[in-house]
Amino acid sequence: MNTTGIGLQEVRAAYQRIQGWIHRTPVFTNEGLNKVSGRQLFFKAENLQKTGAFKARGACNAVFLEKEENPKSPGVVTHSSGNHGQAVAYAAKCAGLPCSVVVPKGTPKVKCDAIVNYGAELVFCEPSPAARKEVCAQIAEATGKAIIHPFDNYNVMAGQGTIALELLEEVPDLDAILVPISGGGMTSGIAVATHGLNPNCRVYAVEPFGKELQRSLENKKRMWDNPPRFLETIADAIRTQQVGDLTFPILCDYAESKVFSVTDDQMIEGMRFIFERMKLVVEAASGAAVYAAMNSLEDVTPPPRKVGVILCGGNVDLDHLPWIDRKTSY
Structure with missing residues:
Protein backbone atom coordinates (compact mmCIF):
# COMPACT_ATOMS: atom_id res chain seq x y z
CA MET A 1 0.00 0.00 0.00
CA ALA A 53 -23.83 3.63 -12.94
CA PHE A 54 -20.11 3.21 -12.29
CA LYS A 55 -20.76 3.01 -8.55
CA ALA A 56 -21.25 -0.77 -8.72
CA ARG A 57 -17.49 -1.19 -9.12
CA GLY A 58 -16.48 0.54 -5.89
CA ALA A 59 -19.42 -0.77 -3.91
CA CYS A 60 -18.71 -4.37 -4.86
CA ASN A 61 -15.04 -4.08 -3.96
CA ALA A 62 -15.74 -2.50 -0.56
CA VAL A 63 -18.68 -4.75 0.37
CA PHE A 64 -16.97 -7.95 -0.75
CA LEU A 65 -13.89 -7.01 1.27
CA GLU A 66 -16.11 -6.38 4.31
CA LYS A 67 -17.49 -9.90 3.94
CA GLU A 68 -14.00 -11.39 3.45
CA GLU A 69 -12.47 -9.61 6.42
CA ASN A 70 -15.48 -9.95 8.74
CA PRO A 71 -17.39 -13.18 7.94
CA LYS A 72 -19.82 -12.48 10.81
CA SER A 73 -20.52 -8.92 9.65
CA PRO A 74 -24.00 -7.65 10.61
CA GLY A 75 -24.17 -5.84 7.31
CA VAL A 76 -23.39 -2.50 5.69
CA VAL A 77 -24.84 1.00 5.70
CA THR A 78 -24.20 3.98 3.48
CA HIS A 79 -25.47 7.43 2.58
CA SER A 80 -25.99 8.44 -1.01
CA SER A 81 -27.71 10.71 -3.51
CA GLY A 82 -28.95 7.51 -5.13
CA ASN A 83 -26.40 5.85 -7.41
CA HIS A 84 -24.02 4.72 -4.66
CA GLY A 85 -27.00 3.58 -2.60
CA GLN A 86 -28.22 1.37 -5.42
CA ALA A 87 -24.73 -0.01 -5.89
CA VAL A 88 -24.21 -0.87 -2.21
CA ALA A 89 -27.65 -2.47 -2.08
CA TYR A 90 -26.74 -4.56 -5.14
CA ALA A 91 -23.33 -5.53 -3.72
CA ALA A 92 -24.83 -6.43 -0.34
CA LYS A 93 -27.40 -8.63 -2.06
CA CYS A 94 -24.59 -10.40 -3.95
CA ALA A 95 -22.63 -10.85 -0.72
CA GLY A 96 -25.65 -11.92 1.32
CA LEU A 97 -25.35 -9.02 3.78
CA PRO A 98 -28.11 -6.84 5.27
CA CYS A 99 -27.98 -3.27 4.00
CA SER A 100 -29.36 0.15 4.95
CA VAL A 101 -29.17 3.19 2.65
CA VAL A 102 -29.66 6.79 3.79
CA VAL A 103 -30.81 9.17 1.04
CA PRO A 104 -31.79 12.85 1.15
CA LYS A 105 -35.44 13.77 0.76
CA GLY A 106 -36.11 14.52 -2.89
CA THR A 107 -33.90 11.74 -4.26
CA PRO A 108 -35.35 10.66 -7.64
CA LYS A 109 -37.99 7.94 -7.29
CA VAL A 110 -36.28 5.74 -9.89
CA LYS A 111 -33.23 5.51 -7.63
CA CYS A 112 -35.22 4.94 -4.43
CA ASP A 113 -37.24 2.17 -6.06
CA ALA A 114 -34.09 0.44 -7.24
CA ILE A 115 -32.56 0.50 -3.74
CA VAL A 116 -35.65 -1.14 -2.27
CA ASN A 117 -35.83 -3.68 -5.10
CA TYR A 118 -32.32 -4.86 -4.24
CA GLY A 119 -33.60 -5.66 -0.75
CA ALA A 120 -32.09 -2.78 1.22
CA GLU A 121 -33.71 -0.70 3.95
CA LEU A 122 -34.30 2.86 2.69
CA VAL A 123 -33.99 5.71 5.22
CA PHE A 124 -34.68 9.34 4.34
CA CYS A 125 -32.84 12.31 5.85
CA GLU A 126 -32.77 16.07 5.45
CA PRO A 127 -31.06 17.22 2.22
CA SER A 128 -27.65 18.19 3.59
CA PRO A 129 -24.26 16.45 3.76
CA ALA A 130 -24.27 16.72 7.57
CA ALA A 131 -27.67 15.03 7.88
CA ARG A 132 -26.61 12.19 5.61
CA LYS A 133 -23.52 11.46 7.67
CA GLU A 134 -25.34 11.82 10.99
CA VAL A 135 -28.17 9.40 10.17
CA CYS A 136 -25.75 6.92 8.63
CA ALA A 137 -23.56 7.02 11.77
CA GLN A 138 -26.60 6.51 13.99
CA ILE A 139 -27.59 3.37 12.09
CA ALA A 140 -24.02 2.05 12.21
CA GLU A 141 -23.83 2.60 15.97
CA ALA A 142 -27.20 0.98 16.62
CA THR A 143 -26.69 -2.07 14.39
CA GLY A 144 -22.94 -2.58 14.11
CA LYS A 145 -23.15 -2.31 10.31
CA ALA A 146 -20.01 -1.20 8.51
CA ILE A 147 -20.17 2.20 6.83
CA ILE A 148 -19.37 2.11 3.10
CA HIS A 149 -18.63 5.75 2.39
CA PRO A 150 -19.61 6.83 -1.14
CA PHE A 151 -16.17 8.26 -1.96
CA ASP A 152 -13.87 8.66 1.07
Whole structure:
Protein backbone atom coordinates (compact mmCIF):
# COMPACT_ATOMS: atom_id res chain seq x y z
CA MET A 1 0.00 0.00 0.00
CA ASN A 2 1.47 3.35 -0.96
CA THR A 3 1.34 6.57 1.03
CA THR A 4 -1.98 7.63 -0.52
CA GLY A 5 -3.66 4.37 0.48
CA ILE A 6 -4.34 3.29 -3.09
CA GLY A 7 -2.17 2.41 -6.08
CA LEU A 8 -2.34 0.45 -9.31
CA GLN A 9 -1.82 -2.78 -7.35
CA GLU A 10 -4.99 -2.17 -5.34
CA VAL A 11 -6.95 -1.30 -8.47
CA ARG A 12 -5.86 -4.52 -10.17
CA ALA A 13 -6.72 -6.55 -7.07
CA ALA A 14 -10.16 -4.91 -7.03
CA TYR A 15 -10.73 -5.93 -10.64
CA GLN A 16 -9.94 -9.55 -9.86
CA ARG A 17 -12.38 -9.41 -6.94
CA ILE A 18 -15.34 -7.83 -8.72
CA GLN A 19 -15.12 -8.74 -12.40
CA GLY A 20 -17.60 -11.60 -12.10
CA TRP A 21 -20.22 -9.23 -10.65
CA ILE A 22 -19.93 -6.21 -12.95
CA HIS A 23 -20.15 -5.55 -16.68
CA ARG A 24 -17.12 -4.80 -18.77
CA THR A 25 -18.77 -1.77 -20.31
CA PRO A 26 -18.29 -0.90 -23.99
CA VAL A 27 -16.33 2.03 -25.38
CA PHE A 28 -18.25 3.90 -28.09
CA THR A 29 -17.15 6.38 -30.73
CA ASN A 30 -19.23 8.69 -32.89
CA GLU A 31 -18.00 10.40 -36.05
CA GLY A 32 -20.50 13.24 -35.70
CA LEU A 33 -19.27 14.10 -32.21
CA ASN A 34 -15.65 13.79 -33.35
CA LYS A 35 -16.32 16.39 -36.06
CA VAL A 36 -18.09 18.75 -33.65
CA SER A 37 -15.29 18.51 -31.09
CA GLY A 38 -12.36 18.42 -33.52
CA ARG A 39 -10.82 15.40 -31.78
CA GLN A 40 -11.33 11.68 -31.29
CA LEU A 41 -13.68 10.95 -28.39
CA PHE A 42 -14.00 7.55 -26.73
CA PHE A 43 -17.07 7.20 -24.51
CA LYS A 44 -16.80 4.69 -21.65
CA ALA A 45 -20.45 3.68 -21.18
CA GLU A 46 -20.81 3.21 -17.43
CA ASN A 47 -24.47 4.11 -17.92
CA LEU A 48 -24.73 0.45 -19.02
CA GLN A 49 -23.09 -0.80 -15.83
CA LYS A 50 -24.85 -2.91 -13.19
CA THR A 51 -27.29 -0.67 -11.27
CA GLY A 52 -27.01 1.88 -14.09
CA ALA A 53 -23.83 3.63 -12.94
CA PHE A 54 -20.11 3.21 -12.29
CA LYS A 55 -20.76 3.01 -8.55
CA ALA A 56 -21.25 -0.77 -8.72
CA ARG A 57 -17.49 -1.19 -9.12
CA GLY A 58 -16.48 0.54 -5.89
CA ALA A 59 -19.42 -0.77 -3.91
CA CYS A 60 -18.71 -4.37 -4.86
CA ASN A 61 -15.04 -4.08 -3.96
CA ALA A 62 -15.74 -2.50 -0.56
CA VAL A 63 -18.68 -4.75 0.37
CA PHE A 64 -16.97 -7.95 -0.75
CA LEU A 65 -13.89 -7.01 1.27
CA GLU A 66 -16.11 -6.38 4.31
CA LYS A 67 -17.49 -9.90 3.94
CA GLU A 68 -14.00 -11.39 3.45
CA GLU A 69 -12.47 -9.61 6.42
CA ASN A 70 -15.48 -9.95 8.74
CA PRO A 71 -17.39 -13.18 7.94
CA LYS A 72 -19.82 -12.48 10.81
CA SER A 73 -20.52 -8.92 9.65
CA PRO A 74 -24.00 -7.65 10.61
CA GLY A 75 -24.17 -5.84 7.31
CA VAL A 76 -23.39 -2.50 5.69
CA VAL A 77 -24.84 1.00 5.70
CA THR A 78 -24.20 3.98 3.48
CA HIS A 79 -25.47 7.43 2.58
CA SER A 80 -25.99 8.44 -1.01
CA SER A 81 -27.71 10.71 -3.51
CA GLY A 82 -28.95 7.51 -5.13
CA ASN A 83 -26.40 5.85 -7.41
CA HIS A 84 -24.02 4.72 -4.66
CA GLY A 85 -27.00 3.58 -2.60
CA GLN A 86 -28.22 1.37 -5.42
CA ALA A 87 -24.73 -0.01 -5.89
CA VAL A 88 -24.21 -0.87 -2.21
CA ALA A 89 -27.65 -2.47 -2.08
CA TYR A 90 -26.74 -4.56 -5.14
CA ALA A 91 -23.33 -5.53 -3.72
CA ALA A 92 -24.83 -6.43 -0.34
CA LYS A 93 -27.40 -8.63 -2.06
CA CYS A 94 -24.59 -10.40 -3.95
CA ALA A 95 -22.63 -10.85 -0.72
CA GLY A 96 -25.65 -11.92 1.32
CA LEU A 97 -25.35 -9.02 3.78
CA PRO A 98 -28.11 -6.84 5.27
CA CYS A 99 -27.98 -3.27 4.00
CA SER A 100 -29.36 0.15 4.95
CA VAL A 101 -29.17 3.19 2.65
CA VAL A 102 -29.66 6.79 3.79
CA VAL A 103 -30.81 9.17 1.04
CA PRO A 104 -31.79 12.85 1.15
CA LYS A 105 -35.44 13.77 0.76
CA GLY A 106 -36.11 14.52 -2.89
CA THR A 107 -33.90 11.74 -4.26
CA PRO A 108 -35.35 10.66 -7.64
CA LYS A 109 -37.99 7.94 -7.29
CA VAL A 110 -36.28 5.74 -9.89
CA LYS A 111 -33.23 5.51 -7.63
CA CYS A 112 -35.22 4.94 -4.43
CA ASP A 113 -37.24 2.17 -6.06
CA ALA A 114 -34.09 0.44 -7.24
CA ILE A 115 -32.56 0.50 -3.74
CA VAL A 116 -35.65 -1.14 -2.27
CA ASN A 117 -35.83 -3.68 -5.10
CA TYR A 118 -32.32 -4.86 -4.24
CA GLY A 119 -33.60 -5.66 -0.75
CA ALA A 120 -32.09 -2.78 1.22
CA GLU A 121 -33.71 -0.70 3.95
CA LEU A 122 -34.30 2.86 2.69
CA VAL A 123 -33.99 5.71 5.22
CA PHE A 124 -34.68 9.34 4.34
CA CYS A 125 -32.84 12.31 5.85
CA GLU A 126 -32.77 16.07 5.45
CA PRO A 127 -31.06 17.22 2.22
CA SER A 128 -27.65 18.19 3.59
CA PRO A 129 -24.26 16.45 3.76
CA ALA A 130 -24.27 16.72 7.57
CA ALA A 131 -27.67 15.03 7.88
CA ARG A 132 -26.61 12.19 5.61
CA LYS A 133 -23.52 11.46 7.67
CA GLU A 134 -25.34 11.82 10.99
CA VAL A 135 -28.17 9.40 10.17
CA CYS A 136 -25.75 6.92 8.63
CA ALA A 137 -23.56 7.02 11.77
CA GLN A 138 -26.60 6.51 13.99
CA ILE A 139 -27.59 3.37 12.09
CA ALA A 140 -24.02 2.05 12.21
CA GLU A 141 -23.83 2.60 15.97
CA ALA A 142 -27.20 0.98 16.62
CA THR A 143 -26.69 -2.07 14.39
CA GLY A 144 -22.94 -2.58 14.11
CA LYS A 145 -23.15 -2.31 10.31
CA ALA A 146 -20.01 -1.20 8.51
CA ILE A 147 -20.17 2.20 6.83
CA ILE A 148 -19.37 2.11 3.10
CA HIS A 149 -18.63 5.75 2.39
CA PRO A 150 -19.61 6.83 -1.14
CA PHE A 151 -16.17 8.26 -1.96
CA ASP A 152 -13.87 8.66 1.07
CA ASN A 153 -12.99 4.96 1.17
CA TYR A 154 -9.86 3.52 -0.44
CA ASN A 155 -11.60 0.27 -1.33
CA VAL A 156 -14.35 2.20 -3.11
CA MET A 157 -11.75 4.28 -4.99
CA ALA A 158 -9.87 1.14 -6.06
CA GLY A 159 -13.06 -0.33 -7.45
CA GLN A 160 -13.83 2.84 -9.41
CA GLY A 161 -10.29 2.82 -10.78
CA THR A 162 -11.09 -0.37 -12.71
CA ILE A 163 -12.84 1.88 -15.25
CA ALA A 164 -9.41 3.10 -16.33
CA LEU A 165 -8.04 -0.46 -16.55
CA GLU A 166 -10.69 -1.34 -19.12
CA LEU A 167 -10.59 1.96 -21.00
CA LEU A 168 -6.81 2.06 -21.38
CA GLU A 169 -6.69 -1.59 -22.40
CA GLU A 170 -8.91 -0.69 -25.35
CA VAL A 171 -7.41 2.75 -26.09
CA PRO A 172 -3.93 2.74 -24.50
CA ASP A 173 -2.71 5.96 -26.14
CA LEU A 174 -5.32 8.39 -24.82
CA ASP A 175 -4.11 11.95 -24.26
CA ALA A 176 -6.74 12.75 -21.61
CA ILE A 177 -9.73 11.41 -19.69
CA LEU A 178 -12.65 13.60 -18.58
CA VAL A 179 -14.38 12.51 -15.38
CA PRO A 180 -17.51 14.05 -13.78
CA ILE A 181 -16.69 14.75 -10.12
CA SER A 182 -18.67 14.86 -6.90
CA GLY A 183 -16.77 13.62 -3.83
CA GLY A 184 -13.86 12.50 -5.97
CA GLY A 185 -13.88 8.72 -5.54
CA MET A 186 -14.14 7.89 -9.24
CA THR A 187 -11.76 10.65 -10.31
CA SER A 188 -9.18 9.56 -7.71
CA GLY A 189 -9.38 5.90 -8.70
CA ILE A 190 -9.14 6.68 -12.41
CA ALA A 191 -6.27 9.14 -11.86
CA VAL A 192 -4.23 6.63 -9.84
CA ALA A 193 -4.79 3.80 -12.34
CA THR A 194 -4.08 6.08 -15.31
CA HIS A 195 -0.86 7.33 -13.76
CA GLY A 196 0.30 3.74 -13.33
CA LEU A 197 -0.68 2.66 -16.84
CA ASN A 198 -0.02 5.75 -18.96
CA PRO A 199 1.61 8.66 -17.08
CA ASN A 200 1.30 10.86 -20.18
CA CYS A 201 -2.50 10.69 -20.10
CA ARG A 202 -3.98 13.65 -18.24
CA VAL A 203 -7.06 13.22 -16.03
CA TYR A 204 -9.40 16.23 -15.81
CA ALA A 205 -12.31 16.65 -13.43
CA VAL A 206 -15.58 18.13 -14.75
CA GLU A 207 -17.66 19.83 -12.07
CA PRO A 208 -21.02 21.58 -11.77
CA PHE A 209 -20.74 25.34 -11.70
CA GLY A 210 -20.13 26.57 -8.14
CA LYS A 211 -17.96 23.71 -6.89
CA GLU A 212 -14.71 25.69 -7.37
CA LEU A 213 -12.41 22.68 -7.10
CA GLN A 214 -9.70 24.27 -9.26
CA ARG A 215 -8.85 26.89 -6.64
CA SER A 216 -8.19 24.18 -4.05
CA LEU A 217 -6.15 22.00 -6.44
CA GLU A 218 -4.00 24.94 -7.55
CA ASN A 219 -3.25 25.83 -3.93
CA LYS A 220 -3.04 22.16 -2.83
CA LYS A 221 -5.19 23.24 0.11
CA ARG A 222 -8.91 22.88 0.80
CA MET A 223 -10.31 26.37 0.06
CA TRP A 224 -14.03 25.75 0.64
CA ASP A 225 -16.16 27.39 3.29
CA ASN A 226 -17.69 25.21 5.99
CA PRO A 227 -20.03 23.54 6.59
CA PRO A 228 -20.17 21.37 3.43
CA ARG A 229 -23.26 21.87 1.31
CA PHE A 230 -25.02 20.56 -1.76
CA LEU A 231 -24.87 22.56 -4.97
CA GLU A 232 -27.98 23.77 -6.75
CA THR A 233 -27.78 21.68 -9.92
CA ILE A 234 -29.92 19.33 -11.97
CA ALA A 235 -27.10 16.77 -11.72
CA ASP A 236 -28.10 15.07 -8.47
CA ALA A 237 -25.21 12.59 -8.83
CA ILE A 238 -22.58 15.37 -8.49
CA ARG A 239 -24.22 17.78 -6.06
CA THR A 240 -21.55 17.49 -3.33
CA GLN A 241 -19.58 20.73 -3.22
CA GLN A 242 -16.47 19.48 -1.43
CA VAL A 243 -14.36 16.48 -2.34
CA GLY A 244 -13.36 14.08 0.44
CA ASP A 245 -10.54 14.27 2.97
CA LEU A 246 -9.01 11.10 1.48
CA THR A 247 -9.69 11.89 -2.16
CA PHE A 248 -8.32 15.45 -2.10
CA PRO A 249 -4.61 14.57 -1.66
CA ILE A 250 -4.90 11.95 -4.42
CA LEU A 251 -6.46 14.51 -6.76
CA CYS A 252 -3.65 16.94 -5.94
CA ASP A 253 -1.04 14.29 -6.80
CA TYR A 254 -2.56 12.60 -9.84
CA ALA A 255 -5.29 14.76 -11.45
CA GLU A 256 -4.78 17.98 -13.40
CA SER A 257 -5.32 21.20 -11.46
CA LYS A 258 -7.33 22.55 -14.40
CA VAL A 259 -11.03 21.80 -13.78
CA PHE A 260 -13.88 22.31 -16.23
CA SER A 261 -17.00 23.91 -14.74
CA VAL A 262 -20.30 23.25 -16.51
CA THR A 263 -23.69 24.93 -16.06
CA ASP A 264 -27.00 23.09 -15.96
CA ASP A 265 -27.88 24.29 -19.47
CA GLN A 266 -24.54 23.00 -20.76
CA MET A 267 -25.11 19.63 -19.08
CA ILE A 268 -28.47 19.40 -20.79
CA GLU A 269 -26.82 20.15 -24.12
CA GLY A 270 -24.36 17.31 -23.53
CA MET A 271 -27.14 14.93 -22.49
CA ARG A 272 -29.16 15.72 -25.59
CA PHE A 273 -26.21 15.15 -27.89
CA ILE A 274 -25.75 11.65 -26.49
CA PHE A 275 -29.49 10.89 -26.53
CA GLU A 276 -29.85 12.08 -30.13
CA ARG A 277 -26.52 11.12 -31.73
CA MET A 278 -25.68 7.89 -29.89
CA LYS A 279 -29.12 6.75 -28.68
CA LEU A 280 -27.84 6.30 -25.13
CA VAL A 281 -29.67 7.32 -21.95
CA VAL A 282 -27.26 9.24 -19.72
CA GLU A 283 -27.58 11.36 -16.58
CA ALA A 284 -26.88 15.07 -16.37
CA ALA A 285 -23.51 14.32 -14.75
CA SER A 286 -22.52 12.42 -17.89
CA GLY A 287 -23.74 15.36 -19.95
CA ALA A 288 -21.25 17.56 -18.09
CA ALA A 289 -18.30 15.48 -19.32
CA VAL A 290 -19.72 15.35 -22.85
CA TYR A 291 -20.11 19.13 -23.00
CA ALA A 292 -16.54 19.69 -21.75
CA ALA A 293 -15.18 17.23 -24.32
CA MET A 294 -16.99 19.06 -27.12
CA ASN A 295 -16.30 22.63 -26.09
CA SER A 296 -13.58 23.14 -23.49
CA LEU A 297 -10.42 21.26 -24.38
CA GLU A 298 -8.86 24.00 -26.51
CA ASP A 299 -8.36 25.80 -23.18
CA VAL A 300 -5.51 23.43 -22.21
CA THR A 301 -2.01 23.15 -23.65
CA PRO A 302 -1.31 21.06 -25.58
CA PRO A 303 -4.93 20.39 -26.60
CA PRO A 304 -5.56 16.63 -26.30
CA ARG A 305 -6.56 14.84 -29.50
CA LYS A 306 -7.60 11.40 -28.19
CA VAL A 307 -9.92 11.78 -25.23
CA GLY A 308 -11.76 9.33 -23.00
CA VAL A 309 -15.13 10.55 -21.71
CA ILE A 310 -16.72 8.80 -18.75
CA LEU A 311 -20.49 8.41 -19.16
CA CYS A 312 -20.84 7.83 -15.44
CA GLY A 313 -24.51 6.83 -15.20
CA GLY A 314 -27.88 6.49 -16.87
CA ASN A 315 -30.38 6.56 -14.01
CA VAL A 316 -32.70 9.18 -15.48
CA ASP A 317 -36.31 9.75 -14.46
CA LEU A 318 -37.89 9.64 -17.92
CA ASP A 319 -40.99 11.42 -16.57
CA HIS A 320 -38.80 14.42 -15.73
CA LEU A 321 -36.31 14.94 -18.53
CA PRO A 322 -34.52 18.22 -17.76
CA TRP A 323 -35.04 19.90 -21.13
CA ILE A 324 -38.79 19.29 -20.79
CA ASP A 325 -39.02 20.26 -17.12
CA ARG A 326 -37.10 23.50 -17.71
CA LYS A 327 -39.46 24.52 -20.52
CA THR A 328 -42.60 23.86 -18.48
CA SER A 329 -41.23 25.72 -15.44
CA TYR A 330 -41.12 29.06 -17.28
